[in-house]
Amino acid sequence: MDALRFNADEIYQMAENIEDHGIRFYEAARDAASKSEIRELLGRLAEMERNHKARFTRMRAELPERDRRNEISLSLEEASENSDYLKALAESRVFGKAEAKALADLPENDLLIRALDLEKDSIIFLLELKEMAASLCGKDDIDAIIREELNHIRMINTRLAAWSKS
Numbered sequence: 001m002d003a004l005r006f007n008a009d010e011i012y013q014m015a016e017n018i019e020d021h022g023i024r025f026y027e028a029a030r031d032a033a034s035k036s037e038i039r040e041l042l043g044r045l046a047e048m049e050r051n052h053k054a055r056f057t058r059m060r061a062e063l064p065e066r067d068r069r070n071e072i073s074l075s076l077e078e079a080s081e082n083s084d085y086l087k088a089l090a091e092s093r094v095f096g097k098a099e100a101k102a103l104a105d106l107p108e109n110d111l112l113i114r115a116l117d118l119e120k121d122s123i124i125f126l127l128e129l130k131e132m133a134a135s136l137c138g139k140d141d142i143d144a145i146i147r148e149e150l151n152h153i154r155m156i157n158t159r160l161a162a163w164s165k166s
C-alpha cells in the first residue's frame with residue numbers, strides 16, 4: 001500500500017495555510033461587522049493569527065535539513081488515516097471573494113459562531129500536526145500555539161455570553 005507521506009516542510013506549510021485562512025476569515029469578518037467592539041475583537045484575532053503564521057514560517061525556515069526532507073514515519077494504518085485527513089483539512093481551507101461576500105450578509109452573532117468553528121478546526125489540525133511532528137523540533141511551539149487558539153475560543157465565548165445577557 002502506497003500511503004501518503006509528508007515531510008516536515010510540507011507539514012509546516014499546511015500549518016501556514018491554516019493560519020492564513022484564519023487571517024483572511026478574521027479580516028473579512030471584521031469588515032463585515034458594524035459594532036466597533038466586534039470589529040476590534042475580530043481585528044485583534046486577525047493580528048494574532050498573523051503572528052501564528054509568522055511563527056510557522058520561521059519554524060519551517062529553521063528546520064534542520066535532516067528534518068526538512070525526512071518523511072514523517074507513521075504506521076501504514078495511521079498514515080492512510082491521518083495524512084489523508086490532515087491534507088483534506090488543510091485543502092478545504094479556501095477563502096476567497098465569495099467567502100468574504102457570504103460573511104457580509106451574516107449577523108454579528110453568526111460571525112462569532114463561525115469564528116468558533118474555525119478555531120475548533122484549527123485546534124484539531126494542530127493536535128493532529130503535533131502527533132505527526134512528534135519526532136520533530138518545534139513541538140513546544142505547537143503546544144504554545146494550541147494554547148493561544150484555546151484562548152481565542154475563550155475570548156469569543158466571553159463576547160457571545162455578554163451578548164446573551166444584554
Ligand SMILES: [Fe+2]
Nearest residue numbers: 049119149152
Ligand atoms: Fe485562533
